[in-house]
Amino acid sequence: MKDLESLSASQASKKLAKREIRATDLLLACLDRIGQRESILKAWVSLDKENALARAKALDKGAIKGLLHGLPIGVKDLFDTHDLPTSYGSPIYANNYPSADAVSVALMRQSGGIILGKTVTTEFASFKSGKTTNPHHSQHTPGGSSSGSAAAVADFMIPLATGSQTAGSIIRPASFCGVVGYKPSFGKISTAGVKSLAPSLDTLGCFGRTVEDVALGVAAMSGDHELAKVSDLHNKVRIAICKTPEWQYASPETRGALALARFSAESFAKGKVSDIELPAEPQHLMQTQTRIMLSEMSRSLAFEHMQFPKKLSTMIASQIDQGAAIEFSQYKRDLDHAQIARKAMQNTFDEGVDLIIAPSAIGEAPLIKEGTGDPLFCRTWTLLGLPCINLNVSTGPNGLPIGVQLIAAYGQDQFLLSAARAFALALPDPVLRDQA
Numbered sequence: 001m002k003d004l005e006s007l008s009a010s011q012a013s014k015k016l017a018k019r020e021i022r023a024t025d026l027l028l029a030c031l032d033r034i035g036q037r038e039s040i041l042k043a044w045v046s047l048d049k050e051n052a053l054a055r056a057k058a059l060d061k062g063a064i065k066g067l068l069h070g071l072p073i074g075v076k077d078l079f080d081t082h083d084l085p086t087s088y089g090s091p092i093y094a095n096n097y098p099s100a101d102a103v104s105v106a107l108m109r110q111s112g113g114i115i116l117g118k119t120v121t122t123e124f125a126s127f128k129s130g131k132t133t134n135p136h137h138s139q140h141t142p143g144g145s146s147s148g149s150a151a152a153v154a155d156f157m158i159p160l161a162t163g164s165q166t167a168g169s170i171i172r173p174a175s176f177c178g179v180v181g182y183k184p185s186f187g188k189i190s191t192a193g194v195k196s197l198a199p200s201l202d203t204l205g206c207f208g209r210t211v212e213d214v215a216l217g218v219a220a221m222s223g224d225h226e227l228a229k230v231s232d233l234h235n236k237v238r239i240a241i242c243k244t245p246e247w248q249y250a251s252p253e254t255r256g257a258l259a260l261a262r263f264s265a266e267s268f269a270k271g272k273v274s275d276i277e278l279p280a281e282p283q284h285l286m287q288t289q290t291r292i293m294l295s296e297m298s299r300s301l302a303f304e305h306m307q308f309p310k311k312l313s314t315m316i317a318s319q320i321d322q323g324a325a326i327e328f329s330q331y332k333r334d335l336d337h338a339q340i341a342r343k344a345m346q347n348t349f350d351e352g353v354d355l356i357i358a359p360s361a362i363g364e365a366p367l368i369k370e371g372t373g374d375p376l377f378c379r380t381w382t383l384l385g386l387p388c389i390n391l392n393v394s395t396g397p398n399g400l401p402i403g404v405q406l407i408a409a410y411g412q413d414q415f416l417l418s419a420a421r422a423f424a425l426a427l428p429d430p431v432l433r434d435q436a
Contacts, residue, residue: 004029009071009159010212016070023056023070027114030072034157040138041155042131043148045077046084047117055114065112067220067228074152074161077118078125078145079105080193088195089121089130089145092308102193104162104204104221111220119148119161122372124301125169125197128313129372135177136400140365143173144372146207150177153207160208160217164194165382166201166293168361168375171405174207174390176365176373178401180420180435181207182214184413186385189222198296200335201289201382210435211421214389218413230417236270237354237419242407244278244358246286246376251363253396260393261357261404264426268419276353278380279344286376288334288341289383295331298323338383342410345384349409355419360403364396381405387413389420391435393427 004026007015015021031049038044052072059070080086080098087093101109109115120130125145132147134140135155142151146163150173153161163170165183174181182205189204196202206217212230219228241262243250250258262273278285298305298320304312305320312320359377366373381388387410390403406423408416424436 005033005156007159008209008213009216010210012071012159013067013069013216017064023059023114024053026070027052027056027072027116030116030158033155037155037157041133041135041151041157043119043152043155043157045087045118045120045148048084048115051083052114052116059112059114067111067216067225068108068160069112071113071160072116072158073108073113074117074119074149074158075105075115076146076149076162076164077121078164078195079162081105081115081118084115084118086118089123089125090304090311092304092311098193100193103190105193107223108220113220116158119152121145122147123313123316124195125164125166126297126316126319127372128315129368133368134365134400137398139367140398140400141176141368141370141372143176143365145169146173147372149207150174150179150181153177153209154179160206160213162204162206162217162221165203165205165378166197167289167382168378170205170207171378171388171390172361172373172375175360175392175401175403178392178403179207179209180211180214181205181390182218183382183388184218184222185387185410188224188413189218196300198293198300200292200296203382203385211389211417211424215417227414227417230421233268233418233422236268238271238352239265239269239355239357240274240276240353242276242278242356242358244377244380249362249376250359251396253394253402254359254361254363257394257402257404258357258359264393264428265357265423267426268422274353276348276356279341279348281344282337282341285341285380285383288337289379291326291330292334292338292383294319294323295326295334296323342384345386346409354408354415356407358405358407360390360405364398364400364402378405381407386410387416389416391420391424392432
């Protein structure tokens with residue numbers, strides 16, 4: 001079979017389980033694609049071709065291992081791997097070889113996944129750009145911090161890759177690269193063995209080319225294998241658009257994407273797609289998220305700041321200093337504020353909405369020289385710990401993808417995946433329906 005690298009993770013998984021294709025052939029197709037495109041995309045920190053091929057050959061000879069049997073996977077270079085260096089995007093850890101896998105990586109291997117290599121992350125999953133380019137236009141950013149993962153999946157180098165989000169590091173690069181990015185409910189996936197930035201916010205997830213792909217990935221990463229079964233919606237659902245208090249910053253293309261999303265969602269909405277605002281109290285959630293992130297970041301990176309100050313970028317050093325300047329009493333108020341907001345948001349879901357649609361990013365991917373893009377449309381949802389998924393719905397003036405994010409109540413991950421598939425199938429563009 002030709003063009004194996006173009007198979008989505010779920011398509012490939014089904015064929016591998018039926019022995020219609022071999023893991024070895026799929027891996028070689030991915031490696032061939034990497035060989036053609038890596039000099040432009042720069043998505044990888046390291047590749048482990050020899051061990052990956054040995055693993056693929058063993059899987060082809062043995063029994064079907066699990067959900068990810070034979071799938072090549074890219075692991076964000078924030079996740080520890082026992083057989084590959086893990087640098088966290090920093091020269092401080094250039095020769096860091098962990099002794100064990102992150103829990104999520106170990107579970108992916110246990111499910112039959114083949115760890116092909118480590119994908120580029122920004123410095124400690126913060127905002128300093130890495131070397132990766134946008135697969136649709138090399139002068140533009142793929143977003144951050146999960147830069148290499150989103151770009152590699154979008155460019156058909158791999159069908160599945162891991163990511164993490166503390167502000168907007170899964171949803172934003174998924175939108176910029178035009179792939180499906182899924183950030184599950186906070187705590188769904190263990191963060192053990194992943195370099196911490198802000199423990200109150202850090203959430204792991206993954207990138208794929210379809211809703212089924214990311215369901216498969218997070219099911220394996222979390223151990224909740226029921227997530228892999230994306231069922232059809234049997235009832236109409238209450239859907240609302242939330243432009244958020246940051247709407248004034250939305251570009252014309254993002255405004256258009258949200259209008260298209262409203263139109264598409266009406267096909268499975270119970271009644272009209274309404275408009276909602278975030279609960280009036282508490283206010284200023286974006287600022288609360290920013291302070292919590294900076295405050296925790298200053299402690300998470302205290303060792304690096306003390307021992308290797310000259311190896312930190314000026315950008316991250318400045319953020320650490322900003323976080324250290326936040327009084328602990330303010331940090332505690334912010335944590336309390338976040339807890340009140342989560343309860344208020346749950347009341348909003350209980351009283352009148354099942355699914356929220358909101359912008360994923362300000363607009364299409366900016367130029368690399370302008371940075372990885374602003375996560376302002378993601379900060380609040382990350383603070384609230386809600387499950388979010390990005391789907392591509394249109395393109396911007398430079399022909400780059402524009403996504404929207406679908407959001408469900410805390411813990412309603414299975415429903416979110418079903419709703420996301422229904423939404424993808426309702427999109428007017430038949431190509432974009434393939435995201436289902």
